[in-house]
Amino acid sequence: MTSSAVPITSSELANLWMAFQEKTMILRIVEHFMEHAENEEKELLQSHYNGALNAIETITGILQQEGAVIPIGFTEKDIHKGVPKLYDYFYDIMYLHLMTKVEMSLYSLFCGMSYRKDINEFFIKLTAEAEVINLQATQFLLEKGVLVRPALVTMPKEVHFVQDKDYRSGFHLFGDLRSLNTVEVSLIHHAIETNLVGMQLMIGFAQVASNNEVQDYLVQGMKLSKKIEMDLGEFLRQSFIEPPATHAGKATTSKIAPFSDKLMMYNTGLLASFGLGSNALGGAFSLRNDLPIKMARLAADIFTFAQDGGKLMIKNGWMEEPPQIEDRIQLTK
Numbered sequence: 439m440t441s442s443a444v445p446i447t448s449s450e451l452a453n454l455w456m457a458f459q460e461k462t463m464i465l466r467i468v469e470h471f472m473e474h475a476e477n478e479e480k481e482l483l484q485s486h487y488n489g490a491l492n493a494i495e496t497i498t499g500i501l502q503q504e505g506a507v508i509p510i511g512f513t514e515k516d517i518h519k520g521v522p523k524l525y526d527y528f529y530d531i532m533y534l535h536l537m538t539k540v541e542m543s544l545y546s547l548f549c550g551m552s553y554r555k556d557i558n559e560f561f562i563k564l565t566a567e568a569e570v571i572n573l574q575a576t577q578f579l580l581e582k583g584v585l586v587r588p589a590l591v592t593m594p595k596e597v598h599f600v601q602d603k604d605y606r607s608g609f610h611l612f613g614d615l616r617s618l619n620t621v622e623v624s625l626i627h628h629a630i631e632t633n634l635v636g637m638q639l640m641i642g643f644a645q646v647a648s649n650n651e652v653q654d655y656l657v658q659g660m661k662l663s664k665k666i667e668m669d670l671g672e673f674l675r676q677s678f679i680e681p682p683a684t685h686a687g688k689a690t691t692s693k694i695a696p697f698s699d700k701l702m703m704y705n706t707g708l709l710a711s712f713g714l715g716s717n718a719l720g721g722a723f724s725l726r727n728d729l730p731i732k733m734a735r736l737a738a739d740i741f742t743f744a745q746d747g748g749k750l751m752i753k754n755g756w757m758e759e760p761p762q763i764e765d766r767i768q769l770t771k
Contacts (some may be wrong), residue, residue, distance in 0.1 A: 446504055450557050451761050453548040455509055457564070458497045459758070460544065461490045462511030463704060464537065470696040471530035474523035479530055482574055486534055489567045496560055510758055516698040524642045524696050528584050529635075529687040531575050535585070536635045538572035540712045541565075584686035588627045589679045591620055617677045622729060626670050629713075631682050636709050637663035642689035643702040652699045655750055659706055662743055666713075666736055673729060700756035703747060710744035 446454075468487045475483055498508055525533075545565040552558045579585035618626070637660055644656035671681035714737055751757040 444554050446500070446554060446557065448761075448763060449551045450554060451504075451506065453551055453561065454497050454500060454557070455760055457545070457548065457561075458494060458509045459511050459704070460541070460708065461493045461497075462513070463516075463701060463708075464490045465494070466512050466517040466697060466701055467533070467705070468530075469517055469519070470521075470524070471533070473519065475530055479528070479578075482534065482571070482578060483530060485574075486538075486571050489564075489571070493560075493564060500557070500560075506761070512698075512701050512704070516701040518694075518696050521694045521696050522690065522692040524646065524690055524692050525638065526688055526690050527686040528579065528582055529638060529689075531578050532584070532635050532684075532687040533639070534571060535575040535579060536632055536709075538568040538575065539632065540708065541568035542572060543712065582686070584684050586631070586682035586684060588682075589623060589674075591623075616726065618673065618679075618726065622726060623674065623677070623679065626673055626729075627682055629670050630667050630674075632709075632713070633663045633666045634682065634684065635687065636713075637667065638687055638689050639709070640706065642692075643697075643706065645689060645691075645693050646695035646697075647699055647702060648695060649699045649754065651750060652703060652754075655747060656702070656706065658743060658746075659710075662739060665739070669732060669736065673732070699754070700751070703751050703756060707744060707747045707751070710740055710747065713740045714744070 465487065468483050468490070472480060472483050472487065494511075501508055542565060545561045545568060548561040549558055549565060552561055576585065580587070640656050640659040640663060644653055644660060647653040647656055667681070674681050748757065
């Protein structure tokens with residue numbers, strides 16, 4: 439039996455549906471960026487744009503073959519062309535750098551949740567494409583001097599095992615805390631770097647949102663991103679490491695929206711979900727117990743923020759409903 443003759447499962451349908459939402463959103467964002475990009479940025483943006491188009495075509499073909507309705511996602515109605523640029527100083531590539539991190543996590547997860555060969559291969563392909571664009575964006579930003587590399591460290595010459603039970607302790611009334619280990623530093627750096635890009639995204643979105651409740655919500659997102667950056671940055675400062683920061687990637691002063699409120703809310707929700715996953719990872723791999731506690735508190739704030747965003751999207755009729763499992767209780771009445 440060929441792959442196409444095997445019906446898709448509920449998880450595969452869900453994965454394709456979510457990928458369609460994310461890829462159609464990416465098209466609209468990148469279209470705005472390409473309107474204002476310099477030639478050196480345009481090539482990288484065009485490459486990601488073409489990949490998104492191909493992905494949408496593949497998903498549409500599979501769903502049509504299965505007799506499933508094609509989702510709406512984000513269309514030409516969700517972008518306003520010919521408006522001033524909302525972000526400046528290489529933010530377009532910084533956004534790609536962030537979103538390809540999201541895609542690498544998302545699509546590698548979908549690989550493990552897909553069973554039909556062609557769909558599994560499709561998500562493997564999307565993961566690989568995101569990895570390539572992320573690498574290109576990383577090198578581009580490093581060459582421009584706008585991406586801060588994590589802290590350097592003296593190379594270890596011996597292997598050590600933890601002997602002192604206080605190694606895990608992050609709370610000392612007297613005496614100094616132990617310095618962070620490299621695993622902890624890497625996770626904190628990642629969280630701060632992504633929040634800096636996310637904070638600028640929220641700033642731009644908040645400036646142009648037409649709905650007052652959406653604007654207030656996005657201002658909350660700005661403040662939450664800043665809180666995460668400040669709280670986690672303090673852990674680095676305690677070990678005499680400066681948190682990452684950049685002069686680039688700022689929102690402009692434009693107050694004319696290039697995107698619909700619906701799209702801006704979806705993008706915000708996607709990043710909030712990514713933030714929850716990153717915080718869980720950071721807490722799980724930290725061996726100093728004050729860091730997981732801080733991560734858990736921040737995760738609670740992110741979760742509340744994400745829940746409020748979902749309620750706001752539902753209130754405005756912007757949340758497209760994922761495919762439903764059959765309601766057997768209703769069907770048997």
